[in-house]
Amino acid sequence: MTEAEFWQLVTRRSPEQDQQSLSEQLHDKLLTLTDEQLAAFDKHFSFQMRRCYLWSLWGAAYVVTGCDSEYEFAEFRCFVISLGQTWFERVIDNPDELGLLEGWPEKDGYAYPFVDEYDLVAGKIYEDRTGEELPFVPSGQANPQGKKFNHKKKHLKLAYPQLCARFPF
Numbered sequence: 001m002t003e004a005e006f007w008q009l010v011t012r013r014s015p016e017q018d019q020q021s022l023s024e025q026l027h028d029k030l031l032t033l034t035d036e037q038l039a040a041f042d043k044h045f046s047f048q049m050r051r052c053y054l055w056s057l058w059g060a061a062y063v064v065t066g067c068d069s070e071y072e073f074a075e076f077r078c079f080v081i082s083l084g085q086t087w088f089e090r091v092i093d094n095p096d097e098l099g100l101l102e103g104w105p106e107k108d109g110y111a112y113p114f115v116d117e118y119d120l121v122a123g124k125i126y127e128d129r130t131g132e133e134l135p136f137v138p139s140g141q142a143n144p145q146g147k148k149f150n151h152k153k154k155h156l157k158l159a160y161p162q163l164c165a166r167f168p169f
Contacts, residue, residue, distance in 0.1 A: 001040035003085075006048075009041065010118075011084035016103035019115050022082060026121050035126060039134055042122045045081070046137040049119060052077045052092055053141060056159075059149030060095035063156055063163040064111055075114035079105075082115055099162025111167065 009029050012022050030038060061067035061076040080091050083101070090097045104111040123134045149159065157164045 001037055001044060003044065006041060006044040007085040010045070010081055012082045014103060015083060015101050016105050018105055019112070022115060023118060023121060026118065027125070030122055030125050035130060038122045038126045042126075042134050043137055045119055045122065048081050048088065049074070049077055050141065052080055052088070053144050054092070054095070055144045055146040055148045057091065057095045058144055059156065060091075060098055060160055060163055061113070062149065062151070063160045064098070064113060064167050072114065074119070075116055078115035078118035079113040082118060096160045096162045099160070099164075099166045 010026060013025070030041065033041065057077070057080070058067065058073050061073055065072070065076070067073055067076055080088055080098075083091070087097075087101070104113060106112055126132070126134045150156070153169055156169075
């Protein structure tokens with residue numbers, strides 16, 4: 001599986017696409033893959049999850065939603081991956097770029113940039129087919145890369161001006 005094929009599979013139709021239809025869309029696409037292709041897809045997904053395991057991105061998630069747990073941050077990173085390669089690369093370079101995203105998925109009238117278990121879809125299909133788990137891909141790091149973001153409002157406003165303007169405290 002090429003990187004381009006990976007990105008075609010994970011990219012959502014629109015930024016505001018809801019979590020359920022997004023996961024169903026990925027599930028349907030992955031069903032057509034062979035077991036070897038599912039394993040390759042999972043390696044690509046794991047690699048991108050590691051790439052965006054950044055304190056700077058966690059700070060952006062904190063501004064948007066108050067994200068304060070590893071689990072929520074994993075779901076947020078799945079959201080960023082689901083935006084596609086162009087947005088993903090922009091956000092990795094500068095998480096504040098998310099402030100320019102025109103649409104956001106919502107829940108109860110608030111931005112809800114989380115995709116629950118998006119990273120597990122391939123593994124579930126593989127396990128249903130074979131009765132075995134996908135080969136383990138180590139995360140490679142115990143803590144996010146970079147310097148931890150400062151929770152104080154004045155620091156967040158300096159680090160994430162676009163996001164803070166869009167999602168005021």
